[in-house]
Every structure is written in C-alpha cells, then in structure tokens.
Amino acid sequence: MTPGLLEAPPERGPVTHRPNGPVPPPPPPTGGGDGPEREPWPRRPALDNLRLAVLFLIGSESMFFAALIAGLFVLRLGQPLWPPPFQPRLPVGVTGVNTLVLLASSVTMVGAVRALVRGEENLLVKRLVAAAGLGALFLVVQGYEWARLIGYGLTVSGGAYGATFYTLIGAHAAHVFGALVWLGATLVLASRGRFRHGRTAPVKACAMFWHFVVGLWPILYVAVYLL
Amino acid sequence: MSATGATAHAHVGHAGHHELGFIRTYIFSTDHKMIARQFLFMGLFMMIIGGLLALVVRWELAWPETAVPGLSMILTETGGILEPSQYNMAFTMHATIMIFFVIMPILAGAFGNFCIPLMIGARDMAFPVLNMLSFWVGALAGVLMLAGFFVPGGHAAAGWTSYAPLSAVPEYTGVKWGQNLWCISLFVLGISSMMGAINYITTIINMRAPGMKLFRMPLVIWSLFITAILLLLALPVLTSGVAMLLFDRTLGTSWFKPSGGGEPLLWQHLFWYFGHPEVYILILPAMGIASEILPVFCRKPIFGYHAMAFSMIAIAFLSWVVYGHHMFVSGMSPALGMAFTVTTMIIAVPSAIKTFNWLGTLWGARIRFTVPMLNALAFVSMFVIGGLSGIFMASTPVDIYIQDTYFIVAHIHYVVFGGSIFGAFAAIYYWFPKMFGRMTNTVLGHLHFWPTFVFFNLTFFPMHIIGVGGQMRRIYNPMQYEFLQHQQHWNVFITVSAFCLGLGQIPFVVNFFWSLFAGKKAPLNPWNSNTLEWTAPSPPPHLNWGPTLPMVYRGPYEYSSPESRDDWLPQTAPPVTAAGARRH
Ligand code: HEM
Numbered sequence: 073m074t075p076g077l078l079e080a081p082p083e084r085g086p087v088t089h090r091p092n093g094p095v096p097p098p099p100p101p102t103g104g105g106d107g108p109e110r111e112p113w114p115r116r117p118a119l120d121n122l123r124l125a126v127l128f129l130i131g132s133e134s135m136f137f138a139a140l141i142a143g144l145f146v147l148r149l150g151q152p153l154w155p156p157p158f159q160p161r162l163p164v165g166v167t168g169v170n171t172l173v174l175l176a177s178s179v180t181m182v183g184a185v186r187a188l189v190r191g192e193e194n195l196l197v198k199r200l201v202a203a204a205g206l207g208a209l210f211l212v213v214q215g216y217e218w219a220r221l222i223g224y225g226l227t228v229s230g231g232a233y234g235a236t237f238y239t240l241i242g243a244h245a246a247h248v249f250g251a252l253v254w255l256g257a258t259l260v261l262a263s264r265g266r267f268r269h270g271r272t273a274p275v276k277a278c279a280m281f282w283h284f285v286v287g288l289w290p291i292l293y294v295a296v297y298l299l
Numbered sequence: 300m301s302a303t304g305a306t307a308h309a310h311v312g313h314a315g316h317h318e319l320g321f322i323r324t325y326i327f328s329t330d331h332k333m334i335a336r337q338f339l340f341m342g343l344f345m346m347i348i349g350g351l352l353a354l355v356v357r358w359e360l361a362w363p364e365t366a367v368p369g370l371s372m373i374l375t376e377t378g379g380i381l382e383p384s385q386y387n388m389a390f391t392m393h394a395t396i397m398i399f400f401v402i403m404p405i406l407a408g409a410f411g412n413f414c415i416p417l418m419i420g421a422r423d424m425a426f427p428v429l430n431m432l433s434f435w436v437g438a439l440a441g442v443l444m445l446a447g448f449f450v451p452g453g454h455a456a457a458g459w460t461s462y463a464p465l466s467a468v469p470e471y472t473g474v475k476w477g478q479n480l481w482c483i484s485l486f487v488l489g490i491s492s493m494m495g496a497i498n499y500i501t502t503i504i505n506m507r508a509p510g511m512k513l514f515r516m517p518l519v520i521w522s523l524f525i526t527a528i529l530l531l532l533a534l535p536v537l538t539s540g541v542a543m544l545l546f547d548r549t550l551g552t553s554w555f556k557p558s559g560g561g562e563p564l565l566w567q568h569l570f571w572y573f574g575h576p577e578v579y580i581l582i583l584p585a586m587g588i589a590s591e592i593l594p595v596f597c598r599k600p601i602f603g604y605h606a607m608a609f610s611m612i613a614i615a616f617l618s619w620v621v622y623g624h625h626m627f628v629s630g631m632s633p634a635l636g637m638a639f640t641v642t643t644m645i646i647a648v649p650s651a652i653k654t655f656n657w658l659g660t661l662w663g664a665r666i667r668f669t670v671p672m673l674n675a676l677a678f679v680s681m682f683v684i685g686g687l688s689g690i691f692m693a694s695t696p697v698d699i700y701i702q703d704t705y706f707i708v709a710h711i712h713y714v715v716f717g718g719s720i721f722g723a724f725a726a727i728y729y730w731f732p733k734m735f736g737r738m739t740n741t742v743l744g745h746l747h748f749w750p751t752f753v754f755f756n757l758t759f760f761p762m763h764i765i766g767v768g769g770q771m772r773r774i775y776n777p778m779q780y781e782f783l784q785h786q787q788h789w790n791v792f793i794t795v796s797a798f799c800l801g802l803g804q805i806p807f808v809v810n811f812f813w814s815l816f817a818g819k820k821a822p823l824n825p826w827n828s829n830t831l832e833w834t835a836p837s838p839p840p841h842l843n844w845g846p847t848l849p850m851v852y853r854g855p856y857e858y859s860s861p862e863s864r865d866d867w868l869p870q871t872a873p874p875v876t877a878a879g880a881r882r883h
C-alpha cells in the first residue's frame with residue numbers, strides 16, 4: 073500500500089436503497105429545462121393560503137371558547153341550584169328569535185358566495201349588505217337585552233351566574249363585532265369590484281369566519297340560556 | 300398559475316431596484332429573516348433579565364436575608380436585602396420571562412421564522428405582514444410584562460403558574476397592577492403566538508418548493524410544524540384562563556373565587572391543559588434542531604427519519620391527555636390519578652424513541668466536535684436526565700413525596716435549560732453563518748460551552764438531592780426550617796455554581812457581538828450540509844432565491860451516500876442517472 077496514491081472509487085451499480093429508505097424515483101418532468109416554468113409549485117394546493125389560515129384561526133378560536141364553556145360547566149356543577157335563586161332570568165324567547173336573525177345572516181352569506189362564484193357583482197354586494205345588517209341587528213338586540221338585564225340586577229360581580237353569562241356572551245359579542253368589521257372591509261372592497269377574475273378567496277375566507285361565529289352561537293345559546 | 304409565476308418574477312426582478320428605507324428594512328420589516336433576527340434579539344435581551352432574576356433568587360437561598368450585591372441601588376430602603384414579597388416576585392418573573400419571552404421567542408419565534416421558508420424553499424412566509432404583526436404584538440407583550448416591575452405593589456408574585464385564589468384576590472398578596480399586567484401581557488402574547496402559528500402552518504402546508512414532499516422535510520421543520528399546531532390549540536386555553544383571572548381581579552367576577560361560587564381548581568385545569576403542551580412547545584423545536592445538527596456532524600443519515608417524525612406527532616397527541624400529572628396533590632380521584640400516571644409514562648415512549656434514534660445516529664460515526672455539535676450533544680444527554688426524573692414524578696406515590704420540592708426544580712431545569720437552552724445555543728452557533736453572514740469564533744465558543752455545561756450540572760444536579768431531602772420550592776429562607784438546615788451547604792454550593800454559570804455566558808455575548816461585526820465572512824455552506832438554506836447566499840437576500848425556486852430531489856440527510864463522491868448530497872442534487880435509478 074503506497075500512501076498518497078489515490079485509488080479510484082469502485083464501480084457501483086445504480087443505488088436503489090439507502091440506510092434511510094429507498095431511493096426516491098426521479099421527480100416528474102417539469103415541462104422543459106430548468107427554466108422559470110418550474111415555478112410555482114407544480115401541484116396546486118388543495119386550499120389557498122387564506123382559507124387555510126382561516127381554518128386554523130377557527131381551530132384556535134374553538135379552543136378559546138371550549139375553555140370558556142368548560143369553565144361554565146365546572147362552575148354550574150358546583151352549585152346546588154342553577155340558575156341560582158334571587159337572580160334575574162335570562163330572556164330565552166327574545167334571544168331565541170335573535171338566534172334566528174343570526175342564522176339568517178349565515179344563509180345570506182352562502183348566497184353572497186354563490187353570487188360571487190357566478191360573477192354577479194351587484195348581487196354579491198347586496199347579499200353582503202344583508203348579512204352585515206342582520207349581524208348588526210343581532211348585536212343591537214343583544215346590547216339592548218344586556219342593558220335590561222343589568223337594570224334587573226344581573227351583574228358581573230354578583231356571583232358565578234352573572235360572571236359566566238357576561239364573560240361567555242361578551243366574548244361571543246366581541247367576535248361578532250370583529251367579524252362584522254372584517255365583513256365591512258370585504259363589502260367595501262367588493263363594491264369597488266376587487267373580486268373579479270376569479271379572485272374569490274378573500275370573500276370566501278371572510279364567509280368562513282362568519283359561519284364560524286354564527287355556528288358558535290347556537291351552542292352558546294343552549295349552554296348558557298337553555299340548560 | 301402562470302399569472303402568479305409571472306408576478307413572483309416581477310417581484311424578484313424588482314427587489315434589486317428599489318431599496319426599502321431603514322424603517323422598512325430593520326424595524327417594520329416583513330422579511331422573515333429580519334423578523335427572525337428581531338425575535339432572537341428580543342429573546343437574548345430578555346434572557347439577561349431573566350438570568351439576573353435567577354441570580355437574585357439564588358443569592359437569597361444561599362445567604363438568606365443578606366444584602367444582594369448590586370441591589371442596594373434599587374432596594375434603597377432595605378439596603379439591598381430582599382423582602383419575602385420581593386423574593387416571590389423574583390422567582391415568578393424569572394420563570395415567566397424565561398418561558399414566555401426567552402425560549403418561545405428564540406426557538407419558535409426566531410428559528411421558526413428563519414428556518415421554515417429557507418428550509419422548505421419558499422420566498423417568505425405565507426403572510427409576511429401578519430408575520431411582522433406577530434413580532435410587534437409579541438414585543439408589546441414583552442413591554443407590558445416588563446412594565447409590571449414599575450407599578451406600585453410590585454410585579455406578579457404568585458408563581459409562573461399563578462394559582463388561584465392567591466392570584467385572583469389582590470388583597471392576598473398586595474399585588475394589584477403587577478398581576479393584572481401579567482394577565483394582559485400573556486393575553487397579548489396569545490394573540491401574537493396565534494398569528495405566528497397560523498402563518499407557520501399555512502406556509503409549511505402550501506409553500507414548499509417543488510419536490511419538497513412532507514417526508515422530505517428536514518426534521519426541524521417537522522418539529523416546528525407540530526409546535527405550531529400545539530401553539531395554535533394550547534395557547535387559547537391559557538388566553539381564556541388569563542382573561543377570566545383578569546376579570547376576577549378587575550371586574551369582580553368569581554370564576555376562581557370560592558366566595559362568589561367560583562372554583563379555584565378550574566384555574567389549575569385550564570393552566571395545565573395549556574401547560575403540558577406548552578412544555579412540549581418548549582422542547583420540540585430543540586429536538587428538531589438536534590436532529591438537524593447531529594447528522595451533519597456525524598456525516599451520517601439520521602437514524603429512523605420516519606420514526607422521528609411520527610414520534611413527534613405521537614408526543615403532540617399524548618400531550619393533551621397527561622396534564623393531570625401536575626395536579627396529583629390538588630385533589631383528584633385515585634382512579635384518575637392512575638390514568639394520568641399511565642398516560643404520562645406512555646408519553647415517555649416516543650421521547651425514548653427519539654433518544655435512541657439520536658444515539659443510533661451517533662453510533663459508529665466519526666463525530667466532528669464543533670461548537671454547535673457540542674451543544675447538540677449536551678441537549679441529548681441533559682434531556683435524558685430530565686426525562687428520567689420526569690418518569691419518577693409521573694408515578695403518583697413518588698410524586699406525593701417530591702411534588703413542590705427542589706426535585707421538580709431540577710427536572711424543569713434539566714429539560715428546559717439542558718434541553719431547550721442548549722438546543723437554542725446549538726441553533727445559534729449552527730445557523731449564525733447563514734443568519735448574519737459571518738462565522739462565530741470557535742475558541743470563544745468552546746470557552747462558552749464548557750463552563751456552561753459543567754456549571755449547569757453543578758447548579759442543577761444537587762437540586763435533586765436537596766429536593767429529596769425535603770427542600771420546598773418557592774421558600775424565602777430555608778434556614779427557617781430545622782430539617783433543612785443540615786443541607787444548607789448545598790444551597791451555597793448551588794448558588795456559587797449558578798454565578799459561575801452566569802459568568803460563563805460572557806464569552807457568548809462577546810462572541811455574538813464580535814462575530815456580528817468582525818467575524819470571518821461565512822461561505823455558502825460552511826458545514827457541508829444538505830438542506831436548502833445552505834444553497835442561498837449568506838445571509839440570504841430578500842426573497843431568498845434567485846429567479847427560480849430550488850428543486851428538491853431527495854431527503855435531507857443523505858450524508859456519506861454511496862451515490863456521491865463527497866460525503867454529502869444536497870437536497871437539490873438530481874439523481875445521478877435518473878433513468879437507471881428508476882429501472883432498478
Ligand atoms: C419524559 C418526559 C416527561 C415526563 C414524564 C414529565 C413529567 C413531569 C411531571 C409528572 C411533572 C409534575 C411534577 C410535580 O409538579 O409534582 C412535571 C413538571 C414539569 N415538567 Fe415535566 N416531564 C417530562 C418532560 C418535560 C419536558 C420536555 C419539559 C419542558 C421542556 C418539562 C417541563 C416541566 C415543567 C416546567 C414542570 C414544572 C411545572 C411547575 O410546577 O412549575 N417536562 N413533569
């Protein structure tokens with residue numbers, strides 16, 4: 073063995089397996105050379121970035137509300153009577169009607185997205201206005217009921233009943249308000265014709281969040297008002 | 300599709316032409332690499348504050364009720380002697396800062412931002428503006444947290460776990476705005492982390508370069524992906540918990556106050572439901588970093604790539620069903636305690652799989668003991684010690700004895716310092732050349748690593764001993780208890796070691812800033828790594844890649860592959876004989 077003399081590496085057949093698994097097959101042809109047609113990503117993602125992000129936002133928000141609802145159940149199971157005696161009763165009837173108002177806004181939202189897909193811009197704007205109007209009506213009625221409840225003596229500091237009611241319903245109202253702001257911005261952009269030529273994702277993303285906020289409400293209604 | 304391609308091109312073409320101003324480049328930047336640097340600086344700055352608080356705590360434990368050197372300027376009335384309430388504040392804020400404002404910003408914030416687009420071959424995050432907001436909202440949370448030190452009544456002092464009702468009733472501790480700011484800050488941080496997590500997940504799912512299949516992603520990207528999912532789902536539970544706590548303190552609700560029909564245990568459930576996933580948020584990125592660095596300096600493929608990815612997924616699932624192990628003594632039915640013991644022991648299995656895979660990677664390798672590698676090895680070995688002490692505590696009968704003692708403190712620090720912080724140091728030394736375009740100094744790196752490693756162990760290992768000896772956590776003066784007096788020499792020993800550990804960080808600071816300005820210019824790929832970030836210039840320009848995205852042909856760990864004469868084979872290297880490889 074003469075040191076310093078480099079041996080040529082032995083001939084080897086093509087490699088099919090490596091310690092970390094089989095050799096991957098060569099990638100699919102990309103339509104020519106190494107040029108720009110390789111970009112972007114040849115596979116179309118199943119869901120665009122915006123809607124994917126809203127999906128995860130909804131996941132996160134669900135955990136937030138799940139914690140609040142779990143808290144409500146823990147507190148009420150610790151009480152002998154629920155609602156506790158000498159506390160005002162919640163307005164089940166009015167709020168039930170209000171629930172329908174909110175659900176209706178979701179229906180108009182579905183209609184809005186349909187109009188968007190068909191490219192009927194005027195209809196889109198009209199239906200978005202309707203959805204926003206119904207959402208705002210819901211908030212106004214809620215606010216009115218809150219004011220009345222406070223008048224009847226249901227306060228945040230008066231014990232577990234008021235505390236849970238105002239925290240949960242307030243958290244939801246804040247979300248409706250946020251969704252309404254988002255919807256308003258979408259509405260302005262829609263009326264300026266920003267969603268033409270298949271640029272539909274922003275409206276669809278907004279609609280997803282709207283449906284989430286609406287869909288959450290019946291759960292809260294049952295948990296807080298009915299049970 | 301072609302339309303997006305065209306705009307991306309126009310974008311790349313333009314980037315060179317008009318320069319962004321100072322503010323858009325360095326402050327309100329939307330470039331993921333700049334945001335990563337911002338998170339890094341924020342984390343390192345907060346680490347200094349958190350570290351100094353730890354030294355204050357240690358001084359008090361070794362020499363109780365004596366003047367802490369340097370504190371006489373701040374605590375003028377007592378001449379530098381801590382009061383019990385101030386001691387409580389010091390340990391509370393030490394832990395809060397280290398967990399939420401050091402490890403999370405550095406591991407998830409800085410390295411998440413830096414690695415994800417570069418290592419999957421994207422130009423930036425999916426939502427660059429959201430990314431910028433995430434940093435600035437996080438920075439706001441940091442400012443709010445620091446502001447608590449300056450309000451009358453002092454900062455939060457109920458422990459980083461802020462158990463109610465101690466934390467829920469201001470009269471119990473005399474802390475008013477401190478605890479409120481603690482709640483508000485963590486609420487704001489929750490928003491920041493949600494924005495970051497959504498961005499990370501969307502980017503990883505949708506923005507991978509051509510050929511970057513899920514199972515060709517580097518393990519650090521897997522770990523950050525899973526971390527982001529945990530952040531996304533765990534942080535909101537804390538967010539609602541701190542909101543309830545804040546309402547209890549300010550609006551007079553009674554979520555956690557028994558006097559108004561509330562339930563103090565509810566806080567513990569909410570906190571630990573978040574808290575256990577949180578500890579995996581702290582460790583998973585470090586696991587990913589170690590999985591990245593070990594193969595590079597072993598020049599071997601990672602052992603069990605798929606097992607590594609799946610064990611992280613398993614950890615993420617299991618971390619939701621073990622949280623009760625923090626509440627064994629809070630009052631729980633023995634059957635439930637048994638269930639939590641079992642699930643906790645099960646979660647050690649995927650952790651062990653990972654450990655054995657790291658050992659398998661090291662086995663028979665000709666290891667290059669560079670500074671990042673030393674830190675990664677420290678991570679592996681210290682995590683083993685911390686994981687083992689965790690299994691002790693998972694067993695209810697043992698835990699009833701050692702809960703709330705220094706044994707727990709030892710466990711925490713073996714996993715969080717020994718694990719996450721060594722992981723963070725490894726990542727800083729490893730990616731510094733790419734991040735800042737300059738090499739760090741090796742001599743200073745060794746001068747930092749060895750004292751840190753030695754004094755880390757000298758500081759935290761004896762805590763197991765005094766913990767089993769009965770020393771409780773969060774006590775102001777161990778000498779008050781007769782049964783603890785005989786082991787006070789250990790407290791002195793630990794404190795001296797802790798101060799040496801603190802001094803051991805000076806070479807790091809010197810190294811960091813010296814290298815930043817005067818370090819050797821970094822080549823493209825100083826460690827001969829396979830992953831994509833090393834194909835971009837050091838530091839990578841805005842939008843990372845030239846006119847075309849990198850094309851990925853293989854997994855990230857093909858070191859010493861027979862297919863190549865070099866001992867590395869970048870992910871972008873096309874198969875040697877494409878047709879031949881397919882035929883056989
Ligand atoms: C094998 C894995 C692990 C097991 C079996 C385990 C088990 C446990 C148990 C049973 C406790 C509660 C002890 C008590 O309070 O009585 C605990 C506390 C803790 N663990 Fe772990 N652990 C593991 C890994 C980790 C990791 C990876 C981290 C962080 C990166 C971590 C961080 C913590 C912290 C911070 C606490 C203390 C919380 C507090 O009370 O302040 N653990 N661990």
Ligand SMILES: [Cu+2]
Pocket residue numbers: 574575578621622624625
């Ligand atoms: Cu835990």
